[in-house]
Amino acid sequence: MGNDLPWRIMEFLKNFSNTNSFGIPVGGPASRILSELVLNQIDRLLRGEGIQFCRFADDYHLFSSNRDEAYSHLLFLSEKLLQNQGLQLQKAKTRFMSKAEFSATSPLHLQDEAVPDEEVKPDLPARARGLLRFSLRFDPYSPTAHEDYELLRREIERFDILDLLKSELSKTRIHISLARKIINALKFIEAGKRDAAIVALVQNPDLLYPVFSSVMLVAKSTFEDLSDVTQVQILESLIELIKNNSHVLRVELNLLYAIRLLGSRQITGSEDLLSGLYKATTSPLIRRDIILVMARWGVWYWLSDLRNQFRTFSPQERRAFIVASYRLADEGSHWRQYIQQEFTPLEKLTMSWAAQKVQSHGWTIPI
Structure with missing residues (x-):
């Protein structure tokens, strides 16, 4: 068979799965072997971050010194699983436990004290x-x-x-x-x-x-x-x-x-908060929504300053700013006339949609 052995195995498995991905299979020695192969990379990444953990098959236990650190470790694991393996954590099976709770769930733990019944309505x-x-x-x-x-x-x-x-x-x-x-x-x-x-x-x-x-x-x-x-x-x-x-x-x-x-x-402090958040994040979706919120609030000075960065924007930010530019009155009109030749077909459609909407009485920028 030679080097085409992995390909032959995958083709054989497709007869059963119809090419659909079902994640890591559950049960049996083969599933544990497969989980070791698939999750070895994630284990190494966790160790590289200095995160203490143990794993059996696809069940992870992460150890942290406080709750904030626990959330940070969980987010890191979730991101790496999704980015590298296309896997997601099951929310229903993900939980945070104190040291005492974790010890109490151990099969080696002996329950010496009676636990009082929960006070709930019948x-x-x-x-x-x-x-x-x-x-x-x-x-x-x-x-x-x-x-x-x-x-x-x-x-x-x-x-x-x-x-x-x-x-x-x-x-x-x-x-x-x-x-x-x-x-x-x-x-x-x-x-x-x-x-x-x-x-x-x-x-x-x-x-x-x-x-x-x-x-x-x-x-x-x-x-x-x-x-x-x-x-x-x-x-x-x-x-x-x-x-x-x-x-x-x-x-x-x-x-x-x-x-x-x-x-x-808009309340006291929200404008400055979003301005700082826009600078601190690289997420195009977060930045897009902040642009739309600032436009909805009519924060003209911030939008006017932002237009100089238009050519460096992500596609999401560009479309959001085109809509936002209609809150800049004449300044926005002159800017669109100058730069619309650089718009993509979708951006031109966005401009046309916004131009029509601003004529409607009482229209506000949707978020």
Whole structure:
């Protein structure tokens, strides 16, 4: 067979998989051998970063001195798995444990002390299961949209969403599916009760790390209905998270959603924060959204200065700035006339779309 042996093996395996990738197979000696081959590179990268870990097959245990370091190590592992092997961590199986918790789970550990029963309401598990089975789908374009919404809202009241939320926030580890369902259900509860609930969500980023993107989405979709005090409270909490370089926002998707929520309203400190973040990041998606937010707020001096860098922009930033240039009035018009010959067909289409939209009364730049 010679050098074509690997190719022959792959062709043979395709007969079973139809060329689909199923990740690392589970069970049997072959899967453990394959995991050693696939994950050897990741192991070396972890050691190169000085991260202490142990692994059996595809199960990693990372060891850290504090929670921030643990998140940093987890993000490094997640990025390297995706970039180099196209693999992803399973959120449901990823958890943080204290030294005491980890020791207690060891089969060598002897439980000498009785563990007190959790103080929960007898009907809480039943209501939680009921909510998980309940559909929250709502069609706002239905001819009976108003009636459907009221019916859905009354049905949701039966589950006592706030009590379920309080129970989840009191845990050291949330039930991911239940937490996500509770978060989405907040859109349908009374406005007064919803305010306090969303503030509580935003102010518990560590606990809600696995579902933080859902928290941001619900906060943004309900933002206009929140009280003035609640809006400011939420945005100030986000500003502090970004300033403190929270591990929760080191995930690009979470930071994107946070920036879009910040863009809902300009408050003291948000403009300077985004200006500094734009300089500090190299992510084209983050920079794109910051340009759109600054344009939405009408920060003309920042946009005017930024136009000199247009030729160095990523494609995403270029299209965002073309839209943003319509907030620069005559300066933006002269700039587009001068540089539009360098636009790609997609950028010309973007310019045409923005030119049409700015003529619409009350139009705001979407984020």
